Amino acid sequence: MFTEASAMGGIPAPGIFFGAAGAPKFIKQVDQITFSGKQAMKAGKNVFYITDVGTFKLIVKGMMLIDIRDGIDLQRDILQFSPMNILLSKGLKIKLE
Numbered sequence: 200m201f202t203e204a205s206a207m208g209g210i211p212a213p214g215i216f217f218g219a220a221g222a223p224k225f226i227k228q229v230d231q232i233t234f235s236g237k238q239a240m241k242a243g244k245n246v247f248y249i250t251d252v253g254t255f256k257l258i259v260k261g262m263m264l265i266d267i268r269d270g271i272d273l274q275r276d277i278l279q280f281s282p283m284n285i286l287l288s289k290g291l292k293i294k295l296e
Contacts (some may be wrong), residue, residue: 236257237257239257248262251268252267252277253265253268253277254266255285261283262281262283262284262285263285263286263288264285264288265288265290265291266288266291267291
């Protein structure tokens with residue numbers, strides 16, 4: 200699952216059950232800013248977020264999923280938990296099970 204309570208302390212194998220859902224990892228508003236992806240982009244830096252479900256790249260249009268882990272279902276494990284619109288990279292390879 201694409202939530203903070205889904206950390207398992209290891210790499211999940213395909214088909215593994217993650218457990219109960221926690222709060223979404225990507226949220227609309229934060230209490231404190233320690234790193235600003237927007238400011239990093241303005242400085243010409245690439246900004247990546249590597250999670251237990253995949254790798255995301257921050258682009259001008261928003262958050263783009265550029266890689267998805269084996270055993271992760273795009274809709275069930277990522278899209279239904281994200282409050283933001285996740286863009287999909289044209290090179291993204293999604294394995295159908």
